[in-house]
Amino acid sequence: MEELKQRILQDGLVIDNRILKIDSFLNQQIDTALITHVGQEFARRFKDVHIDRIITIESSGIAVAYAASLALNNCPVVFARKKKSLLTKGEQYTAKIYSYTKEEEYTATICKDYLHAGESVVIIDDFLASGAAAVGLTQIAAQAGCTVEGIGIVVEKTFQTGRETLEKAGFRVESLARIARFENNKPIFVE
Ligand SMILES: O=P(O)(O)OC[C@H]1O[C@H](OP(=O)(O)OP(=O)(O)O)[C@H](O)[C@@H]1O
Ligand SMILES: O=c1[nH]c(=O)c2nc[nH]c2[nH]1
Numbered sequence: 001m002e003e004l005k006q007r008i009l010q011d012g013l014v015i016d017n018r019i020l021k022i023d024s025f026l027n028q029q030i031d032t033a034l035i036t037h038v039g040q041e042f043a044r045r046f047k048d049v050h051i052d053r054i055i056t057i058e059s060s061g062i063a064v065a066y067a068a069s070l071a072l073n074n075c076p077v078v079f080a081r082k083k084k085s086l087l088t089k090g091e092q093y094t095a096k097i098y099s100y101t102k103e104e105e106y107t108a109t110i111c112k113d114y115l116h117a118g119e120s121v122v123i124i125d126d127f128l129a130s131g132a133a134a135v136g137l138t139q140i141a142a143q144a145g146c147t148v149e150g151i152g153i154v155v156e157k158t159f160q161t162g163r164e165t166l167e168k169a170g171f172r173v174e175s176l177a178r179i180a181r182f183e184n185n186k187p188i189f190v191e
Pocket of ligand 1 (some may be wrong): 102
């Protein structure tokens, strides 16, 4: 997606040739016009599949999944929580996920009320790196008896193993910006 790639080149900051920081338009401040276009692009890419529900994970996935929902006939969005609280009492689907940026493991949970056996879902997230978050969400979908029709990612770092892991497990991955590597803290895109 050209608009997204240009924005990454213009405003993205690269840390240690490893982490892309896009806090100025997605991960902290949100450019809603850009994210609306991101949602529309996901809807275009997944127009061939029936989607009952979008699954994502807090925090950064939520805005993107919301934008995709608006472009997919207001398809319901369910997000996994990362922290236990008084709100996560009751029956939950769970997956252990190692966070690449926070360098710690957490348990992602989705309440059993919001995913139903037999539904078709798409997983949406902001980044794909090691694939841990996306794999965790596919595990939650499997526990619920949902079929994962695809995984939509805003920024994929192809030098990490996320896509390989997901494709080996049989999942379709659609990424809107694919970064092959960082050179001198500048992103080099795959295409
Ligand atoms: O493919 P992976 O190695 O799992 O990396 C991608 C995940 O990492 C980031 O989440 P993070 O844990 O940084 O939390 P955040 O969404 O709150 O920023 C990002 O939002 C993805 O969910
Ligand atoms: O903001 C982010 N930048 C990254 O490079 C990354 N990789 C995983 N998760 C990430 N989040």
